[in-house]
Amino acid sequence: MKSNRITAVLAAILAILAAVSLFVGVIDLELRALIQGDAHTWEIFLLSRLPRLLAILCTGAGMSVAGLIMQQLCSNKFVSPTTGATISSAQLGILFALLFLPNSTLWGRALFAFAAAIAGTWVFVWFIQRIRFKDAVMVPLVGIMFGNVIGGVTSYLAYQYEMTQALSSWLVGHFSLVIKGRYEIVWLTAPLIVLAFVFANHFNIVGLGRDFSKNLGVPYNLVLFMGLSISAMITASVVVVVGSISYIGLIVPNLVALFKGDKIRGTLADTALFGAIFVLVCDMIGRVVIAPYELPIELIVGILGSVLFIGLLFYRLRNGRKSIRLTAPAQSCCPVPAKEGGCEA
Amino acid sequence: MKIQGLTKRYQGRTVVNGVSFSIPKGKVTSLIGPNGAGKSTVMSMISRLIAQDEGLVELDGTHIGHWKSRELARRLAILTQSNNIQMKLTVRELVAFGRFPYSGSRLTAEDTEIIDRAIAYMELEEFQDRFLDELSGGQRQRALIAMVIAQDTEYILLDEPTNNLDIYHATNLMKTVRRLCDELGKTVILVLHEINYAAFYSDYICAFKDGGIAKFGPVHEVITKENLSDIYGVEFEVQTVKGRPLSIYY
Numbered sequence: 001m002k003s004n005r006i007t008a009v010l011a012a013i014l015a016i017l018a019a020v021s022l023f024v025g026v027i028d029l030e031l032r033a034l035i036q037g038d039a040h041t042w043e044i045f046l047l048s049r050l051p052r053l054l055a056i057l058c059t060g061a062g063m064s065v066a067g068l069i070m071q072q073l074c075s076n077k078f079v080s081p082t083t084g085a086t087i088s089s090a091q092l093g094i095l096f097a098l099l100f101l102p103n104s105t106l107w108g109r110a111l112f113a114f115a116a117a118i119a120g121t122w123v124f125v126w127f128i129q130r131i132r133f134k135d136a137v138m139v140p141l142v143g144i145m146f147g148n149v150i151g152g153v154t155s156y157l158a159y160q161y162e163m164t165q166a167l168s169s170w171l172v173g174h175f176s177l178v179i180k181g182r183y184e185i186v187w188l189t190a191p192l193i194v195l196a197f198v199f200a201n202h203f204n205i206v207g208l209g210r211d212f213s214k215n216l217g218v219p220y221n222l223v224l225f226m227g228l229s230i231s232a233m234i235t236a237s238v239v240v241v242v243g244s245i246s247y248i249g250l251i252v253p254n255l256v257a258l259f260k261g262d263k264i265r266g267t268l269a270d271t272a273l274f275g276a277i278f279v280l281v282c283d284m285i286g287r288v289v290i291a292p293y294e295l296p297i298e299l300i301v302g303i304l305g306s307v308l309f310i311g312l313l314f315y316r317l318r319n320g321r322k323s324i325r326l327t328a329p330a331q332s333c334c335p336v337p338a339k340e341g342g343c344e345a
Numbered sequence: 346m347k348i349q350g351l352t353k354r355y356q357g358r359t360v361v362n363g364v365s366f367s368i369p370k371g372k373v374t375s376l377i378g379p380n381g382a383g384k385s386t387v388m389s390m391i392s393r394l395i396a397q398d399e400g401l402v403e404l405d406g407t408h409i410g411h412w413k414s415r416e417l418a419r420r421l422a423i424l425t426q427s428n429n430i431q432m433k434l435t436v437r438e439l440v441a442f443g444r445f446p447y448s449g450s451r452l453t454a455e456d457t458e459i460i461d462r463a464i465a466y467m468e469l470e471e472f473q474d475r476f477l478d479e480l481s482g483g484q485r486q487r488a489l490i491a492m493v494i495a496q497d498t499e500y501i502l503l504d505e506p507t508n509n510l511d512i513y514h515a516t517n518l519m520k521t522v523r524r525l526c527d528e529l530g531k532t533v534i535l536v537l538h539e540i541n542y543a544a545f546y547s548d549y550i551c552a553f554k555d556g557g558i559a560k561f562g563p564v565h566e567v568i569t570k571e572n573l574s575d576i577y578g579v580e581f582e583v584q585t586v587k588g589r590p591l592s593i594y595y
Contacts, residue, residue, distance in 0.1 A: 208442075
């Protein structure tokens, strides 16, 4: 019952912040004008403020859930769309769309981003499953390197074809271009989050290892494939609309898990809510700090996120280093079960 | 459960060679033998964790490869050492996963009752809301057994369940195995390194050597000085303590 209360409190905070955020911006929106039915005020509200809020909510909730799923499936607390090459792959996909289909619509670009993000994530997970890392921290490091390699390819191609300028809007995430008619793809995160909730227990079971899944009759590879694809699609639909937003998928699930554990059914709602709050607060800071100008959300998230990430890293390393060890799941991925490996923890 | 001509090769090397035996229903059978004799590989093949290269594993007359995996999960449960139970799940959440093959994510009232009983059976009531990563190895092992009890399968396969447990927890685990068989009528198959645990708590022993079965039969027939010396290649002495063969090796 206590856990439901946390969810309710988070929902209430989100509702209040969301309402407030609608009235923060360059042009003053007055509630009175809205109620009186002032056409101009309503136009700003429907064209810009509301889409922006919806995009923020979808981004925050989506990226957090994507991170949660990836962390569960890989049984590693440091895997996320940022540290798992998903975001950089999606960006490469967008570049391909710009290169090969210069007149592509937003949906066309989204399809390219989906395909690339899914492929990139699969390759990364395939890779970390085949290599046994002594330390769980190695996994995100490899992911960051892999992501940078993909990012390097993207930059090279963009430079070569003089696309750097066009691409820059997807490299640094920001909500300032979110207006009606240009952001609706991000709504895709909502059904994907619902799908994640439906299969939450499957993801948990797969996170417990290949043998564990087989014992319960859960198809390990299929669920792994599906879960990663869901994460990648959530990420890609955010990247296409907003651009790259790092850290959320890494930090939010970790913070929630500290309090509520790893049972996805129990944490998914809180993770989504907290993620939305986090992004909303960052966005409001970005809009207020140097008003009437605004800072890109990626900058604010990056600053807050990296501080939290370092804190988290210290916390995990000090308390229960074991809990981030990869020994057991790495074992379960080997073709020959190596029993002796279990003792090193 | 019938096993016929089971063979497994890794990179051209035959690890298990034409193993055939039948597992007696409602009894405890232990697979013993030196490292690399193939007992764990056989265990993994009987429990469909790995695929065999040749041979058949029949459960109620049907090859286990032909069973639907969810249905098989209601008949046969396997616990290995490679479970990643460092996760921040509560004991109760873990045990509830045992009902997954039956009800998926939606637990019925009956499931809840079965989960309660499984937790009570393993005397885990006071720990049921604790996180697994806060428990000791022995408690975690008990939680996993409770999950298997909730899974309510006829066959329970345990791969080296006493590994990493101290004498107190290991002995209690073996007593639990005995109770699973005697009280709940389960067929239990174990891979054990400790010959004396196998001898004191099983009904049948299947001794492996060099990828094949060296001896299979009731405990008294297999645990003899000659057999063990032959299988393990060291000197053995076998004495009878409490009606069971106790072996000493040196």
